[in-house]
Amino acid sequence: MNYEVTATRKRPRTFDSLVGQEFVVASLRNSLKSGRIAHAYLFSGPRGVGKTSAARILARALNCPNGPDAEGCDDYPGSEEIARGTAIDVIEIDGASNTSVNDVRQIKDEVLFAPTTSRYKIYIIDEVHMLSNSAFNALLKTIEEPPPYIIFIFATTEIHKVPATIRSRCQQFTFRLIPVDDVKRMLAAVAGEMAVQADDDALFWIAKESTGSLRDAYTLFDQVVSFSDGHITLEKLRDKLGLVGLEYLNSIADAIAAGDGHAIVELTEEVLFRGVSVEQFTIDLAEYFRSILFIQKGIHKESILGYSPDRFSGKMLKTLTDTQVEHALELCLSLYRAIRYSMNQRFDLELV
Incomplete structure (x- = not known):
């Protein structure tokens, strides 16, 4: 067949x-x-x-x-x-x-x-x-x-x-965009039909990445199944698709909150060494700062943040003001626009 x-x-x-x-x-x-x-x-x-x-x-x-x-x-x-x-x-x-x-x-x-x-x-x-x-x-x-x-x-x-x-x-x-929770529910049903084990975090990431398009979610799901060996995890998604990962973002956020420039550069080096592009790193970093800003503004809905609020850097939430986080987000957005015409994208990232 x-x-x-x-x-x-x-x-x-x-x-x-x-x-x-x-x-x-x-x-x-x-x-x-x-x-x-x-x-x-x-x-x-x-x-x-x-x-x-x-x-x-x-x-x-x-x-x-x-x-x-x-x-x-x-x-x-x-x-x-x-x-x-x-x-x-x-x-x-x-x-x-x-x-x-x-x-x-x-x-x-x-x-x-x-x-x-x-x-x-x-x-x-x-x-x-x-x-x-x-x-x-x-x-x-x-x-x-x-x-x-x-x-x-x-x-x-x-x-x-x-x-x-x-x-x-x-x-x-x-026709409206399909809510993340509905997309995730449909993906879970498909995983069950295909006898594929899928972690909740991984399905949530696929649903969020599809930005409201169920067809895009199914297409990405098929790609993920092809390399998951019957078990879809967020770790596999991160390694195979070139994502930063929440643990690295939290470590970078902690280093920013502590003002530890040396740690920031070392963590950035680790992320880029794993094959994450500067563009993807900038996108993930901007989304992270966006979520931090929402938490500071009292928005705790998981479908908006991407994760539960307690999984984000507590040190950054306690140390930085919302104005500082807004500035960090603006820097990421400016960087995303600039790297398309950059002579060396990594230099621009390190400067930010």
Whole structure:
């Protein structure tokens, strides 16, 4: 059996399996239950949060043999083809590679023909913001007054690039970033299915690193599984992916609080010797100072800090004021911008 990546294997197939998009799911279900089917939908939001999956689920629900089904209807002939994006009456188009007015004119010609086997002929246009202005203009009349069997579902990561004339003709749904706790829960479930042991800290790091994109989290998880030997730990992540690690950051923070420049230089040398890039070191250091600043401001939520507050340097929290930590954070941010054009990144890091 061919290997299937987790992001594809775990792609949502029903409304219930769309993680973190409760408002969108409730709105689409209510629309299906009431029979108020729009002729054009516009899904916007960050990458990897379920826009294309939601479009396919909606397409299956609309073409359910017993009428539009608010539960997603996943067991009729043709539903599998829709889920895979190969159905004859559900046409998926990549807006990034079909940008010209001629591509849109072809769609305008095709919509004159009724669906072959389904109730609706549905066009799912991904990355719709990549269409040219001429292509958008050519679409206007078709979107506004399509044949009764035609439905358009647009998806975009950059809603501001979609002309207002298009947006005003669509029902708009905004997809949000998926909370870290939800991503971590999904990763834990996948680890269980794959019989992979995963430490809580390691899963939390993967979830946090995905920045709200479940697809990115699954992709990173697959990479980690490949070198984890059946047990994912934060230590393995640190060594294989070139991360600084909390213990080193705490040691550096203690040295900063003590004003021990010699220890700071030695610790920096150890981190860089382990293969951590100056850029990654700067990012991790900035995130650490951000968490310290939040703790000083009374923010102790683990999903924001990345770890429980008691795992950060108590010496730095007691010694430095929030103004000093803010200054340290500003230095890290300035360093991150500067090292891209630096003659020697390490020199800049040591100077900071």
